[in-house]
Amino acid sequence: QLQLQESGPGLVKASETLSLSCAVSGDSITSTSYHWGWIRQPPGKGLEWIGSIYYTGSNYYNPSLKSRVTIFEDASKNQFSLKLISVTAADTAVYHCGRLPVRYTGTYHPGYFDSWGQGTLVKVSS
Amino acid sequence: QSVLTQPPSVSAAPGQKVAISCSGSSSNIGNNYVSWYQQLPGTAPKLLIYDNIKRPSGIPDRFSASKSGTSATLAISGLQTGDEADYYCGAWDTSLSAYVFGSGAKVTVL
Numbered sequence: 001q002l003q004l005q006e007s008g009p010g011l012v013k014a015s016e017t018l019s020l021s022c023a024v025s026g027d028s029i030t031s032t033s034y035h036w037g038w039i040r041q042p043p044g045k046g047l048e049w050i051g052s053i054y055y056t057g058s059n060y061y062n063p064s065l066k067s068r069v070t071i072f073e074d075a076s077k078n079q080f081s082l083k084l085i086s087v088t089a090a091d092t093a094v095y096h097c098g099r100l101p102v103r104y105t106g107t108y109h110p111g112y113f114d115s116w117g118q119g120t121l122v123k124v125s126s
Numbered sequence: 127q128s129v130l131t132q133p134p135s136v137s138a139a140p141g142q143k144v145a146i147s148c149s150g151s152s153s154n155i156g157n158n159y160v161s162w163y164q165q166l167p168g169t170a171p172k173l174l175i176y177d178n179i180k181r182p183s184g185i186p187d188r189f190s191a192s193k194s195g196t197s198a199t200l201a202i203s204g205l206q207t208g209d210e211a212d213y214y215c216g217a218w219d220t221s222l223s224a225y226v227f228g229s230g231a232k233v234t235v236l
Contacts, residue, residue: 046128046230047165047171047227052225060223100225103158105157106157111159113171117170
C-alpha cells in the first residue's frame, strides 16, 4: 500500500529557506508511470500546486513560484524533496506531497493526484 | 485568483442532489483531463474523480462527473451529512505547463 510521509521543520524564519522531504513506501519514485509533487494550502484557503518531478529528473513548477522553488529526488532513499527560498509569511501553509499518474494529451504530463501525504504545517516567522 | 472557477458554496437537504461547476478554458479543461477532490475538515484531499468521469475504487457511485467544452460538473446524489466538505476541481494547463486547481466549493447539508 502506497504511503507518503512529509518531514521537515515546522517553523522557518522569514527570508530563509523552507526544506521538506517526502518519504515514499509502497512504490518507487523511479516508476515511469508517475510524477511526484507538492501542493500547499494556506490556513483557510484553497489548494495551490507547487510543482512535480519525474524519474528522469525533469520538473514542472507553478509559474508564480518558479523563481524560488526546487524539487529534487533521492532514488537511493526513495524520497523527493522541496526547497523554497526567501520565504515570507505568505508561504505559511500546510504542505502535502503526492503522487501523480502520467497522462498524455499531446505531451506527457502529470495528470492528477491519486495519493497524498497527511501534510505538515510550516509557519514562517518574522 | 484561481485559473478554474467554482462557486464558493452549494447546499441541499439530505437525500437531495447537488451539482458543482468548474469553469476553465481551452488550455486546461478544454483539452485535458479533469479531476475532482474532496477535502473533509482537517484532512488531506481525497481523489473522487479522475480522467473526467472515472471513480477510483471505493468511491460510491453517488459521486459522478461530466465535462462539456471548457466546463466540468461534479454531482453528488443522495446527499449525506458526511459529504459536508470542500470540493476542488483540477486539471493540467497546457499554456502554463502547470497543474491548476479550482477555487473550491463548500458543500453544506441543510
